[in-house]
Amino acid sequence: MRSMSPPRPLRLTLNDRPVETSCPNERILLDLLREDLNLTGTKRGCDLGTCGCCTVWIDGRATLSCLTLARSTEGHSVTTIEGVSPATGLNPVQKAFVERGATQCGFCTPGFIMTATALLRDHPHPSRSEITEAIAGNLCRCTGYTKIIEAIESAASGDR
Amino acid sequence: MHLDPFELYRPSTVEEVVRLTRDLGAACDVLAGGTDLLPNYKMHINLKPNLVALEEVEELRSYTLERVGSMTRLADLDRDTDFARAYPGVAAAVHEVATPLVRERATVGGNLLVETRCFFFNQTFPWRQSLGFCLKADGDRCHVVPQKERCYATFSGDLAPALAAVDASVELAGPDGRRTIPVLDLYDPGGDGIRRHRLRPNEIVVAVSFPAASRGLPANYQKLRIRPTFDFPELGLAAAGLVESGTVRSLAIAAGGLETYPRRFDEVTRPLVGERLNETNRNAASEAIMRSVRPVHNTFLAPDYRRRMVGVYVRRALDRLANGPPGVPG
Amino acid sequence: MSTADASPKFRLLGGRIPYVEGPLKVTGRAEYTDDIKRPGMLYGGLLRSPWPHARLVSIDVSSARSLPGVYAVLTGEKYPTPFGVLPITHDETAIAVGKARYIGDIIAAVAATDERTAELAMAAIRVEVEPLPEYADPQTGLAPVTEPIHARGLAGTNIQKEVVQHFGDVDAAFAQASHTVRVRGTFAGVTHAFTEPMATIAESTPDGRLTVWSATQVPHYLHRALSEVLGIPMHRIRVIKPEVGGGFGGKSDPLPHEIACAALALETGRPVKIRFDREDVFLTNHGRHPTQNDVRIAADSEGHLSAYDIQAVLDGGAWSSFGTVTTYYNGVLAMGPYRVPNFRYRGRRVYTNKPPSGAMRAHGGTNIRYSVEVALDELAESIGLDPFVLRERNALPPNSTTVNQLRITSTSFRQCLDASRVRSGWADKFRRLPFGEGIGLGCGFYISGSNSPIHFTPKMPQCTVHLKVDMDGGIAVHSMQADIGQGSNTLLAAIVAEVLGVDLDRVHVVRVDSDISPVDIGSYSSRVTFMMGNAARRAAEELLATLLRAASELCGYPVDQLAVERERYVPRHRPEVAVSFMDALHKAMEKVGALTATGAYSSPPMGGTFKGARAGTAPAYSFAAYVAQVRVDAETGEYHVGTIWAAFDCGRPLNRLAVEGQIEGSIHMGLGQLMGETMSYRSTRLMNPSLLEYKIPAPQQMPRVECLLVGQDDPEGPFGAKEAGEGPLVATLPAVANALYDAIGVRFHELPITPDRVVRGIEQRRKEGRPWKGA
Numbered sequence A: 001m002r003s004m005s006p007p008r009p010l011r012l013t014l015n016d017r018p019v020e021t022s023c024p025n026e027r028i029l030l031d032l033l034r035e036d037l038n039l040t041g042t043k044r045g046c047d048l049g050t051c052g053c054c055t056v057w058i059d060g061r062a063t064l065s066c067l068t069l070a071r072s073t074e075g076h077s078v079t080t081i082e083g084v085s086p087a088t089g090l091n092p093v094q095k096a097f098v099e100r101g102a103t104q105c106g107f108c109t110p111g112f113i114m115t116a117t118a119l120l121r122d123h124p125h126p127s128r129s130e131i132t133e134a135i136a137g138n139l140c141r142c143t144g145y146t147k148i149i150e151a152i153e154s155a156a157s158g159d160r
Numbered sequence B: 001m002h003l004d005p006f007e008l009y010r011p012s013t014v015e016e017v018v019r020l021t022r023d024l025g026a027a028c029d030v031l032a033g034g035t036d037l038l039p040n041y042k043m044h045i046n047l048k049p050n051l052v053a054l055e056e057v058e059e060l061r062s063y064t065l066e067r068v069g070s071m072t073r074l075a076d077l078d079r080d081t082d083f084a085r086a087y088p089g090v091a092a093a094v095h096e097v098a099t100p101l102v103r104e105r106a107t108v109g110g111n112l113l114v115e116t117r118c119f120f121f122n123q124t125f126p127w128r129q130s131l132g133f134c135l136k137a138d139g140d141r142c143h144v145v146p147q148k149e150r151c152y153a154t155f156s157g158d159l160a161p162a163l164a165a166v167d168a169s170v171e172l173a174g175p176d177g178r179r180t181i182p183v184l185d186l187y188d189p190g191g192d193g194i195r196r197h198r199l200r201p202n203e204i205v206v207a208v209s210f211p212a213a214s215r216g217l218p219a220n221y222q223k224l225r226i227r228p229t230f231d232f233p234e235l236g237l238a239a240a241g242l243v244e245s246g247t248v249r250s251l252a253i254a255a256g257g258l259e260t261y262p263r264r265f266d267e268v269t270r271p272l273v274g275e276r277l278n279e280t281n282r283n284a285a286s287e288a289i290m291r292s293v294r295p296v297h298n299t300f301l302a303p304d305y306r307r308r309m310v311g312v313y314v315r316r317a318l319d320r321l322a323n324g325p326p327g328v329p330g
Numbered sequence C: 001m002s003t004a005d006a007s008p009k010f011r012l013l014g015g016r017i018p019y020v021e022g023p024l025k026v027t028g029r030a031e032y033t034d035d036i037k038r039p040g041m042l043y044g045g046l047l048r049s050p051w052p053h054a055r056l057v058s059i060d061v062s063s064a065r066s067l068p069g070v071y072a073v074l075t076g077e078k079y080p081t082p083f084g085v086l087p088i089t090h091d092e093t094a095i096a097v098g099k100a101r102y103i104g105d106i107i108a109a110v111a112a113t114d115e116r117t118a119e120l121a122m123a124a125i126r127v128e129v130e131p132l133p134e135y136a137d138p139q140t141g142l143a144p145v146t147e148p149i150h151a152r153g154l155a156g157t158n159i160q161k162e163v164v165q166h167f168g169d170v171d172a173a174f175a176q177a178s179h180t181v182r183v184r185g186t187f188a189g190v191t192h193a194f195t196e197p198m199a200t201i202a203e204s205t206p207d208g209r210l211t212v213w214s215a216t217q218v219p220h221y222l223h224r225a226l227s228e229v230l231g232i233p234m235h236r237i238r239v240i241k242p243e244v245g246g247g248f249g250g251k252s253d254p255l256p257h258e259i260a261c262a263a264l265a266l267e268t269g270r271p272v273k274i275r276f277d278r279e280d281v282f283l284t285n286h287g288r289h290p291t292q293n294d295v296r297i298a299a300d301s302e303g304h305l306s307a308y309d310i311q312a313v314l315d316g317g318a319w320s321s322f323g324t325v326t327t328y329y330n331g332v333l334a335m336g337p338y339r340v341p342n343f344r345y346r347g348r349r350v351y352t353n354k355p356p357s358g359a360m361r362a363h364g365g366t367n368i369r370y371s372v373e374v375a376l377d378e379l380a381e382s383i384g385l386d387p388f389v390l391r392e393r394n395a396l397p398p399n400s401t402t403v404n405q406l407r408i409t410s411t412s413f414r415q416c417l418d419a420s421r422v423r424s425g426w427a428d429k430f431r432r433l434p435f436g437e438g439i440g441l442g443c444g445f446y447i448s449g450s451n452s453p454i455h456f457t458p459k460m461p462q463c464t465v466h467l468k469v470d471m472d473g474g475i476a477v478h479s480m481q482a483d484i485g486q487g488s489n490t491l492l493a494a495i496v497a498e499v500l501g502v503d504l505d506r507v508h509v510v511r512v513d514s515d516i517s518p519v520d521i522g523s524y525s526s527r528v529t530f531m532m533g534n535a536a537r538r539a540a541e542e543l544l545a546t547l548l549r550a551a552s553e554l555c556g557y558p559v560d561q562l563a564v565e566r567e568r569y570v571p572r573h574r575p576e577v578a579v580s581f582m583d584a585l586h587k588a589m590e591k592v593g594a595l596t597a598t599g600a601y602s603s604p605p606m607g608g609t610f611k612g613a614r615a616g617t618a619p620a621y622s623f624a625a626y627v628a629q630v631r632v633d634a635e636t637g638e639y640h641v642g643t644i645w646a647a648f649d650c651g652r653p654l655n656r657l658a659v660e661g662q663i664e665g666s667i668h669m670g671l672g673q674l675m676g677e678t679m680s681y682r683s684t685r686l687m688n689p690s691l692l693e694y695k696i697p698a699p700q701q702m703p704r705v706e707c708l709l710v711g712q713d714d715p716e717g718p719f720g721a722k723e724a725g726e727g728p729l730v731a732t733l734p735a736v737a738n739a740l741y742d743a744i745g746v747r748f749h750e751l752p753i754t755p756d757r758v759v760r761g762i763e764q765r766r767k768e769g770r771p772w773k774g775a
Helices: A029-036 A092-099 A109-122 A128-134 A146-157 B014-027 B037-042 B074-079 B081-086 B088-096 B108-112 B125-129 B159-165 B266-272 B279-292 B303-322 C022-026 C115-123 C170-176 C219-230 C256-268 C278-284 C323-332 C366-383 C387-394 C413-424 C488-500 C528-555 C581-592 C656-675 C732-744 C755-767
Strands: A008-014 A017-023 A055-058 A061-064 A077-079 B007-009 B028-031 B050-053 B067-069 B169-174 B177-182 B204-209 B219-224 B235-244 B247-256 C042-048 C054-060 C070-074 C106-112 C126-131 C159-167 C179-187 C199-204 C210-214 C237-240 C272-275 C291-299 C305-317 C342-351 C437-447 C463-469 C475-478 C507-509 C562-565 C568-571 C595-601 C621-632 C639-649 C704-709
Touching: A017 A029, A055 A109, A061 A109, A092 A109, A092 A146, A092 C022, A109 A128, A109 A146, A109 C022, A128 A146, A146 C656, B014 B028, B014 B050, B014 B169, B014 B204, B074 B088, B074 B108, B081 B088, B088 B159, B088 B219, B088 B235, B108 B159, B108 B204, B159 B219, B159 B235, B159 B247, B219 B303, B235 B303, B247 B266, B247 B279, B247 B303, B266 B279, B279 B303, B303 C755, C042 C115, C042 C256, C042 C278, C054 C106, C070 C115, C070 C256, C106 C115, C106 C256, C159 C323, C170 C291, C170 C305, C170 C342, C179 C366, C199 C256, C210 C219, C210 C256, C219 C237, C219 C256, C256 C272, C291 C366, C305 C323, C305 C366, C323 C342, C323 C366, C366 C387, C366 C437, C366 C732, C387 C413, C387 C437, C413 C437, C413 C621, C413 C639, C413 C704, C437 C732, C463 C528, C475 C488, C488 C507, C488 C528, C528 C562, C528 C568, C528 C581, C528 C595, C568 C581, C581 C595, C621 C732, C639 C656, C639 C732, C656 C704, C656 C732, C732 C755
Parallel strands: A008 A077, B007 B050, B028 B050, C042 C272, C210 C237, C305 C342, C475 C507, C639 C704
Antiparallel strands: A008 A017, A055 A061, A055 A077, B067 B204, B169 B177, B169 B204, B219 B235, B235 B247, C042 C106, C054 C126, C070 C106, C159 C342, C179 C291, C199 C210, C199 C272, C291 C305, C437 C621, C463 C475, C463 C595, C562 C568, C621 C639
């Protein structure tokens, strides 16, 4: 039994910068980010596509890095929590999460930020039920989602 | 969790895919969105040394309202209001698949060929090993219905019943060329339950196509599960048809999430065509369909309850068709 | 909505204080254990038992050891010293010794260059076993068995702990009662399901020290257990708690993998990381006990409660964990919020060959509260009383003592009842909504910090807080209290800033590190706000005294005439000679340099003198009265909780954002246990060790929550505060169950209440010819 297949070159756009790296076929995007590229903001919660802690954008779409082969991102654009965070300060969604107490343990938070930021980019004024539906792939065990939904509403209305 | 090593192929045409899968034979799996295959691979279920990824095949990714490529991402269909108007039942089923994050990767073809599911099968290697494995993977017996012949894992796709209810077809490509079959012919009611489809060797799903008559046909999809997201269907019931002033002009009902394959209940619905729909024949239809299904205890909800909900869902589906929206033509 | 307005004398406390680590969490910069890498780090793997109960005859690790990339393979014999969170029930080992006791028990540990190699090594370990009888049902274990799971089981049975208590004369009370009610509650096990899987890194260095980073709620108990099992003095072990992604009790025991990880580090001389897959988390469990309880309640014709007679059988799984405490709590936590003059309890916790049960949020209180509150609803109906009236008649008054000697100081339970009744519109809804819609009341009572620390040696406070401030004006706060997301760092910083009058950004709560953090016994039993809050206040007051003396010297006014204002100390009526914080600080430092201060908290003596009298004692208690409104689809049995009016007495809420967050999160977790979460077993085999099949409620299932914070100041709580982390869970379940009864006329005594059970209940009632609300 082989431990791993030989690394092959991989070119992608990562957080708006071209990246040339390499990985074996079986490398999962989440592992490439966390283990190989030290982008540890993306979290491993269940590793099987349920919890949404590993949410990243692929070509701008919020999806699961734990169910994506790294090599599937060849030639594509990947954005992680590090990519949506300004060099200093916070983006409006992040600010709203902080001010509204939408983080508790914080482990699900990067995933929620990725989902919510994509939602507001595509739908600047979502209804409450659109927000609820949009986050229905991210599990939070601490907040009961209440303050997360409030934070997204507040970010959408600019009412902070 | 991690994957065992495999060779990965990323061909760009259907012909290349077919050639590759033929060359690789049984030692390969086809990778669509990966949201079903990769979790199973992470749990070391039925690993193959070669994966042929479809994501670079341009033809599979394109879709129109008549013909939807198999690699169309569910989220793209979900966002398409024209699609929802054209096929409200299918759109509802698409919307109910897993979670928004999964739907961004998951594909139409992948959902049609989603691996059947069972408490004794969708488990990690050590978990399954501790029970001596099962008929569907690495073992020789079924733990749900104890015997060694037939697997009872549950068909858990949402799209198949919704597509079947509007007479959609699937276009296949294989070494002998292309062919088109009704959606339900993908599945094998007479099989051993282990293999989830009856594609010919090295055949892939290229597209789903809709007959002109199905465009705008009133249709609905109801999904039973504990949570309104995340979960696979414990019952997915699709209905489509035209009921004009109480009289049934056309009708089809199909269900998944119950047995090893999705089913359509034409023997029950066909006699209703031309009839006026009333409480008596509605209830009789719901009873008949309910009596004909045999779920087993390998999902979260108890099989007797799932069966009972078939009756409720059929009644509700017929009421909704009779009462018009949602699913107004046009 | 609240009637207890924040006092204007506070600048921060009583307001909505965003979590201090929020900016790190929303950017992915908060550092959790698995985010840390050490140079030369190896990865650990744990071989788990596929057998529910088996004697380990031999374990051959020779071929595993010889694989390339494998650095160590350990079996149980190397560190056989038993440990456990309670000193009286040390029955766990880091790696199984002699026997495997459940499917998932750790029987070997491997360190290798990567996890894949570790897995290959584990596959190469040959284990020979003799299978032993498998015990799945705790009822079986009540009688002597052929092969007790532990030798310490009671008289050849699998009973780990039996509690028998009797206060007053229960039989006489029942003989005289005009109304009695009895229910048998059956509860599936549930688990914490925090989002961060456990992870530990251990590193042994040539200076003879061992450093352990771990996702733990109680760094101090881990510190002790590491020392005991590994035989290394505590002062040569350093425990660091990075950010923790939720715990809810599941990271409060010292856990075998943490010790095994340290053992691998000692063995290899290299840093070793063990991180769990989700299945490992489920198999480690320590969640709420599967429980069967029998509750009998006696009352007079006006609804005055005269006696409780309670029995409970708890499925403990393979180890003791917190189980002795759980066994007590399942009785004694029934003793509020009502006055009950006679009380009898028999509780038994039984070992089974399943993943161990332990402490989970609202530990020991949830299941018994459910049965009692549902029984009270039945009692109210049989007497013909409104459920609110029944509760009001029996509410424990402030400054009272329960029959089992629990000291009740503050209680705003009556205010909770008033608030939830009025806000919910109860009078217009109860028994008046159409069939399928209902409203119900459930009440809560929970400890605000266990009075008893788990360890008594040496004698020391339950919490100590250190402050250090140097010439830069930044205040470093050290304490081993463990923020696991509940906001204790924020509260700690806010209390210090409040007392000193400084801006919050001057205060930095330093990451828990046993080398510098004074001992606090961690985040469990809802103790942190109360105990750490008091310690922090005392430390800050000591520092303030020093600063005020310096300010007095500078401005010439005596200390008792100085007021604390924002960033300055101001003589009464002479603001123009106010001394800034920085000037006061620099003056105070002239001779001593950096200032330090310390504060500590020990709870006062309390409780009776009988056996087990300490169980349930706490320096304060929280109270709750929740009303839930539900809508049921009578055909499918699906139901939706529309609103919960959550009236809660946490004394003075110090951070409203956090208190609301705890209430909302508790309601979500309570609804999970009620609606669908279950550790589903076939015999001893866990069938659903995944977040897909373990049904944590989705956002769409969450009700609107109205937090009604009506608590009045507690006399001993910091600034009047009590707990809000666990108590908010317990009222949720019975409130919804009683609302379901109001909706469809069906009582549910078995959790979870899944739709199939709802349909069956409705059908049963119809079969019996007992229509409800005309349906």
